[in-house]
Amino acid sequence: MSMIRLAHISKTYAGTHKAVDNLDWEIEEGTITGFIGPNGAGKTTTLKMITGILEPDEDGSIEINGIDIGKNPVEAKRQFGFVSDSPDNFLRLKGIEYLNFMADLYDVPTKERKERIASFASRFEMENALKDRILSYSHGMRQKIMVMGALLHNPSVWILDEPLTGLDPKSAFALKEMMKEHAAAGKSVLFSTHVLEVAEKLCDRIAVINKGKIVYRGTLDDLRKQFREGESLEEIFLSMTKDA
Amino acid sequence: MRKYRKLTWILLKCGMGNAMSTGSTGKKKKSRKLSGAALWLLMLVCLLPLAYMMFQAGQSGYEMLAPLGQEGLLLEMACFTGGMATLILGLPYILSVFYMSGDVQTLLPLPLKPVQIVGAKFTVVWVYETATTAFLLLPLLIGYGTAAGAGISFWIASLAGLLLLPVVPMAYAALISMIFMRIGKGAKNKSLLTTLGTVFILIISMCVGMFSSQLENMDQEGLVNLLTAGKNSLVGFLSKLFPNLRFLVKAMTGEGLAHLPLFFAVTAVILVVFLFVAGKLYFGGVLSMSETTSKRQKITASESEKLVRRRSAMSTYVKKELHLLFRTPIYLLNCVLILLIWPALFLVPVVISMFAQFDSVSEGFAAMKGMLGALSSAGADPQAAAVAALVVVAGSYGITLFVGSMNLVCATAISREGSGFIAMKYLPMSYRDQVKAKLLSGLLPGFVGTTGYLLILLAIGVYWGVPLWAAALGILISLVVNFGMNCFQLWRDVCRPKLVWANEQQAVKQNFNSMLSMLVLWVLGGLIGVLFGWLYWKFEVPIGALAGIFTAALAALDVLIYRILLRSADRRIAEYE
Numbered sequence: 067m068s069m070i071r072l073a074h075i076s077k078t079y080a081g082t083h084k085a086v087d088n089l090d091w092e093i094e095e096g097t098i099t100g101f102i103g104p105n106g107a108g109k110t111t112t113l114k115m116i117t118g119i120l121e122p123d124e125d126g127s128i129e130i131n132g133i134d135i136g137k138n139p140v141e142a143k144r145q146f147g148f149v150s151d152s153p154d155n156f157l158r159l160k161g162i163e164y165l166n167f168m169a170d171l172y173d174v175p176t177k178e179r180k181e182r183i184a185s186f187a188s189r190f191e192m193e194n195a196l197k198d199r200i201l202s203y204s205h206g207m208r209q210k211i212m213v214m215g216a217l218l219h220n221p222s223v224w225i226l227d228e229p230l231t232g233l234d235p236k237s238a239f240a241l242k243e244m245m246k247e248h249a250a251a252g253k254s255v256l257f258s259t260h261v262l263e264v265a266e267k268l269c270d271r272i273a274v275i276n277k278g279k280i281v282y283r284g285t286l287d288d289l290r291k292q293f294r295e296g297e298s299l300e301e302i303f304l305s306m307t308k309d310a
Numbered sequence: 311m312r313k314y315r316k317l318t319w320i321l322l323k324c325g326m327g328n329a330m331s332t333g334s335t336g337k338k339k340k341s342r343k344l345s346g347a348a349l350w351l352l353m354l355v356c357l358l359p360l361a362y363m364m365f366q367a368g369q370s371g372y373e374m375l376a377p378l379g380q381e382g383l384l385l386e387m388a389c390f391t392g393g394m395a396t397l398i399l400g401l402p403y404i405l406s407v408f409y410m411s412g413d414v415q416t417l418l419p420l421p422l423k424p425v426q427i428v429g430a431k432f433t434v435v436w437v438y439e440t441a442t443t444a445f446l447l448l449p450l451l452i453g454y455g456t457a458a459g460a461g462i463s464f465w466i467a468s469l470a471g472l473l474l475l476p477v478v479p480m481a482y483a484a485l486i487s488m489i490f491m492r493i494g495k496g497a498k499n500k501s502l503l504t505t506l507g508t509v510f511i512l513i514i515s516m517c518v519g520m521f522s523s524q525l526e527n528m529d530q531e532g533l534v535n536l537l538t539a540g541k542n543s544l545v546g547f548l549s550k551l552f553p554n555l556r557f558l559v560k561a562m563t564g565e566g567l568a569h570l571p572l573f574f575a576v577t578a579v580i581l582v583v584f585l586f587v588a589g590k591l592y593f594g595g596v597l598s599m600s601e602t603t604s605k606r607q608k609i610t611a612s613e614s615e616k617l618v619r620r621r622s623a624m625s626t627y628v629k630k631e632l633h634l635l636f637r638t639p640i641y642l643l644n645c646v647l648i649l650l651i652w653p654a655l656f657l658v659p660v661v662i663s664m665f666a667q668f669d670s671v672s673e674g675f676a677a678m679k680g681m682l683g684a685l686s687s688a689g690a691d692p693q694a695a696a697v698a699a700l701v702v703v704a705g706s707y708g709i710t711l712f713v714g715s716m717n718l719v720c721a722t723a724i725s726r727e728g729s730g731f732i733a734m735k736y737l738p739m740s741y742r743d744q745v746k747a748k749l750l751s752g753l754l755p756g757f758v759g760t761t762g763y764l765l766i767l768l769a770i771g772v773y774w775g776v777p778l779w780a781a782a783l784g785i786l787i788s789l790v791v792n793f794g795m796n797c798f799q800l801w802r803d804v805c806r807p808k809l810v811w812a813n814e815q816q817a818v819k820q821n822f823n824s825m826l827s828m829l830v831l832w833v834l835g836g837l838i839g840v841l842f843g844w845l846y847w848k849f850e851v852p853i854g855a856l857a858g859i860f861t862a863a864l865a866a867l868d869v870l871i872y873r874i875l876l877r878s879a880d881r882r883i884a885e886y887e
Binding site for chain 2 (some may be wrong): 077095105117118119120131140141143144148150152154155156158159162163165166167169170171172173174179180183193194196197198199242257276
């Protein structure tokens with residue numbers, strides 16, 4: 067069953083610039099999908115349309131767990147946890163206040179939120195930071211609190227825009243482990259990244275986007291078969307996006 | 311100098327060019343441009359009565375003072391008021407631009423001298439302050455000039471005055487800010503310190519402004535002698551606070567344009583001294599702004615019980631709004647405290663001047679007691695009770711309109727989100743519910759802000775023997791007007807939020823919505839008040855019946871605005887990208 071389904075999705079900025087061009091895409095359950103592409107290829111625009119931040123051009127539809135985000139936005143938004151590429155939000159809230167805020171919006175019962183906050187804080191080494199304002203956090207800590215807030219309601223779909231940027235090695239490892247556990251439980255993760263090694267080691271499937279079109283969708287092994295033996299992922303990526 | 315020019319240009323381009331920008335994209339771009347132009351037009355129309363009042367003040371002021379040969383006093387008073395307004399309004403603005411702006415962290419690592427950064431930022435603030443001062447003073451100067459049949463020298467001096475008048479008060483405000491930030495550099499809670507410090511500085515500035523006048527200390531005989539001496543003998547006596555003013559006024563009053571170079575010279579000296587001192591002080595304070603303090607303590611089990619608790623989505627959203635509002639100094643000052651401070655600043659001089667008429671404070675209190683006693687005995691008179699009812703009803707309306715219009719919480723509720731606006735889009739809460747939460751967070755300070763003044767009015771009303779129904783109606787009117795105004799202000803911001811800004815000050819002070827909402831509410835509120843007065847005096851409708859009908863009509867208007875607001879929330883917020 068597909069957890070995210072995009073049908074005929076396009077996005078045009080200022081009436082002329084087509085950032086995303088007629089995308090059809092299904093993301094299966096139990097997979098970690100890496101979304102890669104050069105700067106300005108349409109990754110963030112696509113993720114923003116999936117999460118309801120941007121409205122696609124007419125005709126297309128986006129479903130999360132079978133719920134159309136255009137028709138039933140609030141219920142669709144409950145299905146996923148989203149981490150944006152900028153963690154500089156809610157800076158004057160304390161870490162614990164932010165987590166409580168997110169838990170309230172997603173209706174997380176008190177007992178569960180306590181357990182999850184304790185678990186996440188331990189895995190990300192944030193126990194000593196939750197009483198402080200997010201303003202006092204480093205970039206990596208801000209990223210971690212945003213990840214914690216997004217996952218607090220245990221969503222079946224994780225959508226993460228450059229989630230590993232700024233994380234220290236231990237936290238990056240913890241997040242990657244959590245992504246694997248999540249997929250192993252039959253749920254799905256979709257994340258964008260520029261780091262090809264991360265995609266290589268972590269993803270079950272990848273999607274390469276270039277100039278608003280998905281130019282490849284599938285497993286890395288299948289991708290490699292299409293190119294010369296011994297070619298690195300970097301070389302393959304550069305060759306696929308050379309006219310970017 | 312080249313670096314200063316480049317930096318100024320960049321800062322102006324980033325900060326000043328987006329007073330009306332919204333989060334919308336090309337969709338409906340043309341219609342938005344048209345509606346933007348229409349809004350500017352609407353604002354100009356709303357400003358016309360105020361501009362006309364200032365024009366009239368200039369004309370009639372000249373006609374009153376010219377026979378005494380003291381017409382220069384009007385110009386000095388106007389320039390002094392403009393200067394004080396710059397000083398008071400400029401303080402939070404300068405604090406924000408110099409210390410809290412997002413560009414500070416970008417500028418500090420660049421090979422720039424403190425004086426270049428201060429100079430560029432000072433110029434940016436000067437452009438904004440000059441526009442504000444010109445708006446206030448230009449109609450008055452035109453009124454004065456036309457009444458006086460002034461020649462070219464008056465207009466040249468006026469132009470120079472409009473351009474350079476803000477420089478000295480801005481230099482004062484910047485110096486006070488820098489000294490304050492330098493002293494408070496080690497403080498743990500900088501947000502709280504900045505807020506409290508700004509309020510303190512505002513009060514001190516007002517007091518300095520009020521008591522710096524030499525006229526206050528002059529005996530009556532001396533004053534009469536000066537007044538009758540003519541030839542603008544009073545010029546220069548109003549204030550020593552801005553030493554360049556007297557030269558400007560002399561140049562304007564026809565004592566020769568020769569005074570204009572002196573005005574330039576004094577302004578330049580103050581500016582140079584300011585830049586020299588600022589060069590020494592600025593980095594010391596601004597570098598500490600990037601230091602953030604944290605406790606780095608674990609949450610204990612008992613704290614967890616208290617902190618981690620389930621609430622409804624609506625109450626948690628309101629709480630979040632209030633936290634962000636009260637913890638951001640610029641928002642707290644401009645959106646909340648200003649509606650508590652401003653009326654107090656008007657009241658304090660009135661009370662001080664009342665008490666100044668008596669030899670001792672106890673004598674003043676005794677007089678006040680006598681006055682209240684007289685009010686109390688007047689209450690027995692049925693005619694007086696009717697007048698008291700009218701005063702309470704009209705007073706409640708007027709106070710709520712005036713104080714409530716300064717409440718910018720709702721007027722900037724969406725704009726304050728800035729780039730964090732996208733969270734509104736992906737959180738699982740409908741746009742109308744988020745807007746309802748924002749409305750609630752604005753109503754709270756609105757009610758608190760008006761309640762204090764309302765209570766004073768009602769207390770006087772009780773002494774005066776105001777009927778119970780009038781007091782209840784007064785409270786009801788205040789609630790209804792407050793609700794409607796907040797809905798209107800929020801609706802404006804939902805329709806055209808200013809989401810692109812470089813510092814928090816721009817989100818609230820350089821925001822078209824807040825000014826437009828305030829002006830429209832004043833004009834509309836004034837018209838409703840005039841209609842009420844006309845019906846009361848023309849048709850002698852009983853005050854209770856008339857106020858009841860008006861309250862019901864205003865409540866119906868509230869329902870209409872509220873519905874429009876929610877519909878706009880659904881439609882407009884989805885459009886912003």
